[in-house]
Amino acid sequence: MNNVEKKNIIDILRARGFIRQTVYEDDLYKLLGEKPVSFYIGYDPTADSLHVGHYLTLMAAGFMQRAGHKPIILIGGATAMVGDPSGRTDMRSMMTVETIKRNVECFKKQMSKFISFEGGNAATIVDNADWILGLNFMDFIREIGSEFSVNKMLAAECFKSRMEKGLTFLEFSYMLLQSYDFYTLFKERGCVLQCGGDDQWSNMLFGADLIRKKLSKDAYVMTFELLTTSDGKKMGKTMKGALWLDENKTPPYEFYQYWRNIEDASVGKCLKFLTFLELDKIEELTKYKDERINAAKKVLAYEITKLIHGEDAAIQAEKQAVAAFSGDAGDMPEAVVPKDAIRLTDILFAIGLAPSKGEARRLIEGGGIRVNDDKISDVNYEVTGDLRVAGFVLHKGKKAHVFVREG
Numbered sequence: 342m343n344n345v346e347k348k349n350i351i352d353i354l355r356a357r358g359f360i361r362q363t364v365y366e367d368d369l370y371k372l373l374g375e376k377p378v379s380f381y382i383g384y385d386p387t388a389d390s391l392h393v394g395h396y397l398t399l400m401a402a403g404f405m406q407r408a409g410h411k412p413i414i415l416i417g418g419a420t421a422m423v424g425d426p427s428g429r430t431d432m433r434s435m436m437t438v439e440t441i442k443r444n445v446e447c448f449k450k451q452m453s454k455f456i457s458f459e460g461g462n463a464a465t466i467v468d469n470a471d472w473i474l475g476l477n478f479m480d481f482i483r484e485i486g487s488e489f490s491v492n493k494m495l496a497a498e499c500f501k502s503r504m505e506k507g508l509t510f511l512e513f514s515y516m517l518l519q520s521y522d523f524y525t526l527f528k529e530r531g532c533v534l535q536c537g538g539d540d541q542w543s544n545m546l547f548g549a550d551l552i553r554k555k556l557s558k559d560a561y562v563m564t565f566e567l568l569t570t571s572d573g574k575k576m577g578k579t580m581k582g583a584l585w586l587d588e589n590k591t592p593p594y595e596f597y598q599y600w601r602n603i604e605d606a607s608v609g610k611c612l613k614f615l616t617f618l619e620l621d622k623i624e625e626l627t628k629y630k631d632e633r634i635n636a637a638k639k640v641l642a643y644e645i646t647k648l649i650h651g652e653d654a655a656i657q658a659e660k661q662a663v664a665a666f667s668g669d670a671g672d673m674p675e676a677v678v679p680k681d682a683i684r685l686t687d688i689l690f691a692i693g694l695a696p697s698k699g700e701a702r703r704l705i706e707g708g709g710i711r712v713n714d715d716k717i718s719d720v721n722y723e724v725t726g727d728l729r730v731a732g733f734v735l736h737k738g739k740k741a742h743v744f745v746r747e748g
Contacts, residue, residue: 393577418470523548665742
């Protein structure tokens with residue numbers, strides 16, 4: 342990951358569509374073109390795995406590192422105890438110190454797929470618990486809180502959306518703590534640039550402003566586009582919930598199939614955002630707007646799965662996808678159902694093809710379920726006899742195909 346590109350990273354990121362907003366871009370462009378720069382991106386360890394929502398910013402970090410810049414990955418071991426209100430309509434549940442530490446270790450392993458922790462511009466991981474948990478409350482409020490205007494904070498979009506339902510002081514303090522992170526990294530590690538998703542714009546601006554007020558020096562922020570569909574909905578939501586980078590939460594085959602089946606309009610964008618393929622290659626793959634776009638989808642699914650789960654897993658997922666459409670159960674993903682799951686509705690729910698038994702009934706009534714080659718319309722249909730002994734292929738629409746056997 343240390344093959345330094347001579348082109349200014351701003352040009353690289355803009356060509357791939359990453360950048361949404363910056364401050365003092367002319368000065369930042371000059372700075373990034375003159376020398377390697379330390380930049381940071383923060384992640385709150387609220388789960389034991391990263392998900393697709395984190396993917397785009399990690400890819401941006403990967404491109405920046407390849408251009409010679411030094412990533413600092415800030416893990417919010419302290420701020421995870423507070424919870425960022427940005428984009429939320431409710432308060433995040435509190436987490437224990439032990440849970441946060443476990444999640445941090447999981448993050449480190451997954452992040453190594455995107456950025457390198459070796460070499461001259463090796464990425465480093467820091468935990469804001471190291472400088473926040475020991476703070477004296479009165480000292481912090483006097484030294485840092487005095488620099489923030491409550492009126493300006495309330496005008497920020499991340500707080501506006503919560504005012505009607507109520508905003509706790511705990512959540513209100515998140516902006517101060519995130520700003521203090523930038524201030525600390527600027528002073529102690531020479532970090533002059535904070536990057537993140539565009540939903541973090543308000544928090545990031547306040548951090549740069551704090552540095553200018555306290556240290557009389559310039560600091561910069563750059564936000565990236567969010568990963569959304571053509572109608573503005575966030576990508577990464579599946580029937581089972583979030584699309585995780587942990588294979589135990591989202592198996593490689595399911596991960597592959599998600600990208601294989603995305604809408605045509607998002608293929609080019611995802612290839613630019615989520616793979617390291619060259620732009621001319623992407624242009625060639627996406628120049629057709631008819632059924633030939635499916636070839637680009639296969640490349641997208643393969644490249645993303647290879648990056649996250651490794652080449653062997655990507656090859657296997659690709660084989661399983663081919664088998665699912667050819668009817669060859671040898672390479673098809675398998676699911677094991679308990680002996681007491683007799684009704685098809687129970688089986689659909691048990692193996693995760695339906696999020697509830699009610700949804701399973703609706704799928705059957707809508708003609709979307711086949712057992713082997715037989716379309717099932719009876720919501721009371723039971724799988725018995727030879728089907729249970731030999732196993733059967735369960736088809737949900739045209740995209741989900743699973744070989745089912747009794748456990």
